[in-house]
Amino acid sequence: MSDLMSRIGYWYDHLAEVTPENLDVRRDVELVISQLDDGQLRVAHIDENNDVVVHEWVKQAILLLFRARGMTVSEAGPFEYHDKLELKHDYTRRGVRVVPGASARKGSFLSPGVILMPSYVNIGAWVGPGTMVDTWATVGSCAQIGANVHLAGGVGIGGVLEPANAVPVVIEDGAFIGSRCMVVEGARVGKNSVLGAGTIVTPTIPVIDAQTGEEISRGYVPDNCVVVQAQRRREFPGGEFFLPCVLVVRRLEPGETHDKVALNAILRDHEIPT
Ligand SMILES: CC(C)(COP(=O)(O)OP(=O)(O)OC[C@H]1O[C@@H](n2cnc3c(N)ncnc32)[C@H](O)[C@@H]1OP(=O)(O)O)[C@@H](O)C(=O)NCCC(=O)NCCS
Structure with missing residues (x-):
C-alpha cells in the first residue's frame, strides 16, 4: 500500500x-x-x-x-455520453438496490443495503449500509455518508476534489437530511441529527442553539440535533438585513428517532447477499 x-x-x-x-x-x-x-x-x-x-x-x-x-463515448439506448470515467457495475453482488435513472460512478463505494433512487453518486464518495439516497439527491465527489442515513429528495451533498487536502462533507450514521437541503464545502452533520427541509449547512453559516442563542459552530451540526433553516438579524452600513443560520430547535436522546422522520423498514428490506 x-x-x-x-x-x-x-x-x-x-x-x-x-x-x-x-x-x-x-x-x-x-x-x-x-x-x-x-x-x-x-x-x-x-x-x-x-x-x-x-x-x-x-x-x-x-x-x-x-x-x-x-475521453470515450458510451451509449445507453438513445442516450450518448462523452466522458472519461465509467459507471459502477455488479450491484447484485454488492447487495445494492438501484432504481432506473440512478447512476454511481466507478470509484464510489456503496455498502450492502444502500438504495439509490434516481440519484447520483460521484467518484470517491463512500455510502454506508442501509442508507437511502432518494430521488434527485446528489452525493458529491469524496463525500462520506454513514450508515442508515436518509438523504431525502433533491438533497445536495457537495463534492470536494480540489485542493487535494480539502475535507469532504461528512454525514454521520443515522442522520436524516430533509428535502432540498444542501451540505457543502466540508460541512459535517453528526450522528442521528435531523436537518429540516431546505437547510443549508456550509462552513460560513452559524449553527445557533435556540434555547441559549449561542453560536455552537459553523459548518458542523453536532450529534442528535434537530435543526431548521432560520435567519439572524445583521446590521450593515446599508441597513438591517437577514442572513441565514441553522437553528437547533430540539435535541434528541442518543439513539432516539424523530417521530416525523422514522424510516419504513419495508422500503429497505431487499436481498442482501451474506
Ligand atoms: C425539522 C422537522 C423534522 C420538524 O421537527 P420538529 O422537531 O417536529 O419541529 P416542529 O415541527 O415542532 O418545528 C419547530 C419549529 O421549526 C419550524 N420548522 C419546521 N420545519 C422547518 C423547516 N424545514 N424550515 C424552517 N422552519 C421549520 C416550525 O414551524 C416550528 O416553528 P413554530 O414553533 O413557530 O411553529 C420537519 O419539519 C422537517 O423539515 N422534516 C423533513 C421533511 C422532509 O424533508 N421529508 C423528506 C421527504 S423525501
Missing part, C-alpha cells in the same frame, strides 16, 4: 509524465480506483478523536485519473 501511495505521490509531482499513453501511471491510478470501488480504500475517515482524517494521496489519484484517461 505504501508503495502505491508513494507512486501516486510521484505521479502527482510529475504531471508532465501523466498521459493516457503512460501505462504505468494508468495501472497505479486504476488500482486506487478499483480499491475505492470495492471499499478497500477510503478518501477520509473519522478517527478515535472524532476528527475527520483525509487521505490526500487517494484524492490525488482521483485527480490523476482525469489526466491519465482519454
Whole structure:
C-alpha cells in the first residue's frame, strides 16, 4: 500500500509524465480506483478523536485519473455520453438496490443495503449500509455518508476534489437530511441529527442553539440535533438585513428517532447477499 501511495505521490509531482499513453501511471491510478470501488480504500475517515482524517494521496489519484484517461463515448439506448470515467457495475453482488435513472460512478463505494433512487453518486464518495439516497439527491465527489442515513429528495451533498487536502462533507450514521437541503464545502452533520427541509449547512453559516442563542459552530451540526433553516438579524452600513443560520430547535436522546422522520423498514428490506 505504501508503495502505491508513494507512486501516486510521484505521479502527482510529475504531471508532465501523466498521459493516457503512460501505462504505468494508468495501472497505479486504476488500482486506487478499483480499491475505492470495492471499499478497500477510503478518501477520509473519522478517527478515535472524532476528527475527520483525509487521505490526500487517494484524492490525488482521483485527480490523476482525469489526466491519465482519454475521453470515450458510451451509449445507453438513445442516450450518448462523452466522458472519461465509467459507471459502477455488479450491484447484485454488492447487495445494492438501484432504481432506473440512478447512476454511481466507478470509484464510489456503496455498502450492502444502500438504495439509490434516481440519484447520483460521484467518484470517491463512500455510502454506508442501509442508507437511502432518494430521488434527485446528489452525493458529491469524496463525500462520506454513514450508515442508515436518509438523504431525502433533491438533497445536495457537495463534492470536494480540489485542493487535494480539502475535507469532504461528512454525514454521520443515522442522520436524516430533509428535502432540498444542501451540505457543502466540508460541512459535517453528526450522528442521528435531523436537518429540516431546505437547510443549508456550509462552513460560513452559524449553527445557533435556540434555547441559549449561542453560536455552537459553523459548518458542523453536532450529534442528535434537530435543526431548521432560520435567519439572524445583521446590521450593515446599508441597513438591517437577514442572513441565514441553522437553528437547533430540539435535541434528541442518543439513539432516539424523530417521530416525523422514522424510516419504513419495508422500503429497505431487499436481498442482501451474506
Ligand atoms: C425539522 C422537522 C423534522 C420538524 O421537527 P420538529 O422537531 O417536529 O419541529 P416542529 O415541527 O415542532 O418545528 C419547530 C419549529 O421549526 C419550524 N420548522 C419546521 N420545519 C422547518 C423547516 N424545514 N424550515 C424552517 N422552519 C421549520 C416550525 O414551524 C416550528 O416553528 P413554530 O414553533 O413557530 O411553529 C420537519 O419539519 C422537517 O423539515 N422534516 C423533513 C421533511 C422532509 O424533508 N421529508 C423528506 C421527504 S423525501
